[in-house]
Structure formats: structure tokens, C-alpha cells
Amino acid sequence: MMILSGDPPRSRLLAVLLIVIIALLLATPWLFPGAKAMNVAVKICVFAVLVASYDLLLGYTGTVSFAHTMFYGIGSYAIAIALYAMGPSWAAIGTGVVVGLPLAMLLALAIGLFSLRVAAIFFAMITLAVASAFQVLASQMSWLTGGEDGRTFRLPELLRPGTVLIEKSAFGFEINGRTLTYYLVFAVSMLLILALLRVVNSPFGRVLQAIRENRFRAEALGYRTVFHLTYANCIAATVAACAGVLNALWLRYVGPDTSLAFSIMLDILLMVVIGGMGTIYGAIIGAGIFIIAQNYLQTLMGTASTAAADAGLPLLPGLLHPDRWLLWLGLLFIASVYFFPTGVVGRLRRPKAGG
């Protein structure tokens, strides 16, 4: 239990679900070697980290930030710009990490010191404003960021798909640079999530929960709440930037749509709420459910839309069009905030009646 920081899933079904998801992610390159399945698996890993770091803010401290994609974007862009400018080398990746993560942290520190002093609602509005300004800035400074087109870059030799490490004949499948990148992303993601579990179960994490429940009382007990909230904000921002780094390494491309768009922020919110706020495990469940649904249900919606159009039904084809997927998600989101505020994990952990 040491590795889980003394915070086991506390529900047999949840434990089984988590083990299944992690085992599937671990085995993806073997079981489903196609490009699409690998992309989905990486996205689940990256978003599990991103959502877990957001959960540290939303679930554990009760502050709503709309700037989480900004930090994610800073991580992505730092790696992309470094690899683009310095060429495909490990030094460039190092530079990107060394520049990007502290940058995200400092920005989070500035925003936190500036706006966490007052009500949570203020923080939400200010982060929304700052994030949208950042997004515009990133798309305008095209000499640095490539503007709307973004930046495509190459990875170091070892991580390229063309690099074959173990021939196919050895095990019946091939281990190449792409597989290696996959496991790099997977391992770093798991480490980050375990680290976040460590954070929320530390005395520091307990203070955060105390602030969430009653900020005034936490202050009266002698905790400097602004310090704790800002610290949590910085940790969340740094982890989000790490997730951005991983995503950029996998995609070998970064642009406003993949790393800064407001829709990513909405996705994160949805995943946190579906998975369950205030339970780092919810991030894995939420990201898993959401991304699988996003990638496979949309196809289904397309079929339904065409079928409705063929049947000559009014309005329905438009509503069921794959692009309108967010509409249904929004409804699901409202319903889950209303009916299942504790999310999947909260439901599974609920003590049974009479038990």
C-alpha cells in the first residue's frame, strides 16, 4: 500500500476496474497494434495525468480554474519549440522540460498570488480571462509558435517509429521507437499519478481538504490558506505542463487546437466530474470512459445521423451529427453534476446500505 500512499481504491469493483484499465493500457501495443488504438491509449494516459492534476485543484481545494489547458499548452509548446529550434536531440527535450515546467509554475504562482486571496469565483473568472488571452497570444506570435498551423517537429533517433529495437521474429511482434515512446509516456504518467496520490494524502493534502470544507475554519486553525492554495495551484500547473510534454512527444506536433483550445478545458471538466471529484482515481476512470466514448461513440453517432437523414426525420440528423457530440456531453455533464456529484468513484465507494 506504500506505493498508493495508503489510499487504496476502497471498493472491490473500483480496484478491478482500475486494474483492467491499467492492464489494457500496458498491453495495448501487443493487443491492438493499430495506430488508432495506440493514439487512444496515449490520450488516456496523458489525460489521466492532466485530469488528476486538475482534480487536485477542483476536487481537493474546491477552486475552479479555467487556465489548466494553458499550463498543458505551455508544456507542449516548450517541447515543440525546443525540438523545432534545436533539432531532434535529447538536449532539446531537456531544454524544453527545464524551460517549460518552471515557466508554468511561475505563471501559476503569479496568478495564484494575484487572485487566490479573494473568493473562489474570482479565481475562476480571472483564470478564464488569462487563459483566453494566452490562447490569442500563442496564435498571434507565429514566429515563435507557428501560429494557427502550429509546429511539427522530429524526435531524437531512438524514439522514431523507424528505429527497430527488437526484430519481429524474436517475439512475434516488433519493438520500435514508437513502442518505446508509448512506454515512456505510460511510465511517466503512472509515476505522476502516484506522485499526486502522495501529495493529496500528505498532511498538506489534508489541509487542502480542510480549506475546501471551510476556509475560514482552516485559517482560524492557523494555516495560511493563501500559501496552501497557491502551492496546490503551482503543483497542478507543473503536472499539467508535464502532461503537455508527454502529449507533444507522442503527437510530434503542437498547435492551438491540440493543446490550448477551450474545448480541452471542457473535456477536462467533464472527465473530473464523471470520474469523481476529490479522488485521484476518478481521473483514470473518467479519462478512460470519456476518451473511449469520444473515439468510438462518435462513429456511432455518425451512423445514427445518416440513418435519421435517410428516414427523413427533421432536426434529428443535425442533433445526432458527430460534430454535435459536445451537445450530448454537455447534457450528460449537467445531469452528472446534478444527480451524481460524486462521480463513478464516489458511487462505487458508497457504503452499502445496512453493510
Next chain:
Amino acid sequence: MTDTAAAGPLPKPKRDFLPVLLPAAFALLMLPLVGSASSWATLLAASLAMGMMIFIMASGLTLVFGLMDVLNFGHGAFIAVGAYVATLVFLPLAGLSQADSLASNLAVLVPAAVLSMGVTAMLGLLVERVLILPVYGQHLKQILMTTGGLIVAEQTLYALWGPQIIPMPLPASLRGSFIFGDVAIAKYRLLAMLVGLVVFISIQLVLNRTKIGLLIRAGVENREMVEALGYRIRRLFLGVFMVGAALAGLGGVMWGLYREQVHASIGDELTVLVFIVVIIGGLGSVGGCFIGALLVAMVANYGGFLVPKLALVSNILLMVAILMWRPRGLYAVTSR
């Protein structure tokens, strides 16, 4: 009751005029920087028009927050819906609106605005009952619920109208400008200023001169006390919410005409601007919101003219500067 009145007039509350001077001072400061007086005046007119439109959209949001401590992150949806509903009137009646007669132009403009306000008010009713009622007093859930509402509203607009930009040309008699010496002021901007001023004055009159206004102001100060006196503040709040939504719808129509096009993304785009205005003004303060809107518009216009590169972040810089000076906005509403 009359005894206390006879005891002498109540001491006047201390007025705080410093923020009022801010826009004027800012405009004067810009005069030497811009250089030419005529472009300065043109920019001033543009700022005033833009500021008034933003104020119309933001006023409802700030009132709702002040009265009920509810922050509606879906406020932008009302703006977008208002603009889209107006296209329902404008597009079929394009002949009337493009005819060169003020009367027939107004015959399109007025029904469009009224219809938009009606639809957004009804939408406000729905949103308040369905989304906000279950989560009173819970900030976190309010933010989540109303954000969800924004997504649903925006996607519904896409589903109904499609993702393309809808052109909404100005009526013929509102095009062109009035020329004063070498200063050109677009007719539509003048109209926007006029409408904004009318809205501002009516809000102030209602708030300060009527019984409902008295109750609203009392509710902002102390909600429980008003309830204890036997008034149904929930119903009052519903009314304010619907009026706020209708004003946002009106703002949407005006913004759509100003840009001469309508797209569902204006909701997102303006939400950010409106939030900045409301934060600058002080959450809950109508007067602060008015000054905030003027300041934001001035910074956007003069900033865009003088240092185009800076225009992108000028709003944020303005907000930071104001909050350094007054951390709770220009006019902080008490007890929040």
C-alpha cells in the same frame, strides 16, 4: 415612523467619485499620445459605442451576482441566442431593412430587438429554474452547471443554424457617418451610445426610484433581512435574472449588427470580455460595471490604435492594474 423622519435627514453616504473620473482622465491622457484631435475624437466615439454595448451585456450578470451571489458562466449563451434570434427577423425581411427609409428600417430593427429580448428572457426563466435553482449557495456547482448550460446552448445553436457565419447587414439608414468638421462618427455607433445610455439611466432609475429597486438594493445588502420582512426574494431574483438575460440578448443583437455577422462563438468571445468588465467594476455594482465597460472599450480602441501588438493583452493589463489599486474592483459591494 414619522418620528424618525422628523429627527433630521439621514447622513448622506460618502460618495466615491474617483473611479468616475478614471475614463475621462484616461481619454484626456490619450489626446497627446494620439496626436491628431480628429482621430482622437473618432476613437473616443468608437470606445463609447463599444463600451455601451458591453455594458448592456454585462449589467445583467453583475446584478444577478450582486443580488443572489450567483455567477452565471453561461451568460454568453444569452448573447449568442439574442443575435441568432435577430437573424430570424432580419434575413426574411432583408428587403425592408435594406430599403432607404428610416421607418421601414425601424420596422425591422425594433421587432428584431423585442423578439430577441423576449426569447432570451424566456431562456433565462428556463435556465434559472432548471440549472440554478437546484444549486443555490454552492459556487462550485453553479460554475459547473452554468458552464454545462453554455456548452449545450452553443451546440444547439450549431445544430439548428449550422456552423457557418451568418451575415447580418446593417439597415440602410444606419450605414454611413455623420461628419462634424473633420470628425466622422458612424451612425450606428451613435445609436449604440444612445441605447446604452437609455439602458444605464433606466437601470439607475429603477434601482433608485422604485420600490422594486429598493428591494433589489436591500437584497444586495442583506438578503435574509429582506426575506424576514416578508418579501419573496426568489421571485425578485427570477425577475432580475430574466431582465439580465434579456439585456444580454439585446446586447447580442447590437453586437451582431456592429460586426454585421453572427456566429455561435460570440458567446465565448464576449463572456471573457464581460467577465473582465464585471471584475473591474466590482462584482454586483452597476455603476462600476458601466465605468469598467467604458475603460475596457477605451483601452481596446486606443490601445489598438497606438500599439496594435499590445491590444491582445491590454484587457488583462487593465484588469491587473485596477485590481492592484482596488483588489475587489472599482466599487466593491459590501458583504461580498
